[in-house]
Ligand code: SF4
C-alpha cells in the first residue's frame with residue numbers, strides 16, 4: 001500500500017481510550033503505552049481522533 005506519511009505516538013498517557021479503535025489491528029500497547037504496527041496501519045486516522053491527549057499524530 002502506498003503511504004503519504006505516518007502515524008506517530010508521542011507522549012502517550014496510557015489512558016486506554018484507543019484500545020480496540022483500530023480497524024486494522026495495528027494499534028497495541030506495551031506497558032500501557034500505545035504502539036503502532038506499521039505493517040498493518042492504513043493511516044485511517046481513527047486513533048488520531050480518539051486520543052484525548054493528542055499523543056497520536058499524523059505526519060505528512
Ligand atoms: S488514547 Fe492516547 S494517551 Fe490514551 S493510551 Fe491511546 S495513545 Fe495513549
Ligand code: SF4
Nearest residue numbers: 022041042044045047
Ligand atoms: S491510523 Fe488507523 S490503522 Fe493506523 S493505527 Fe491508527 S486506527 Fe489503526
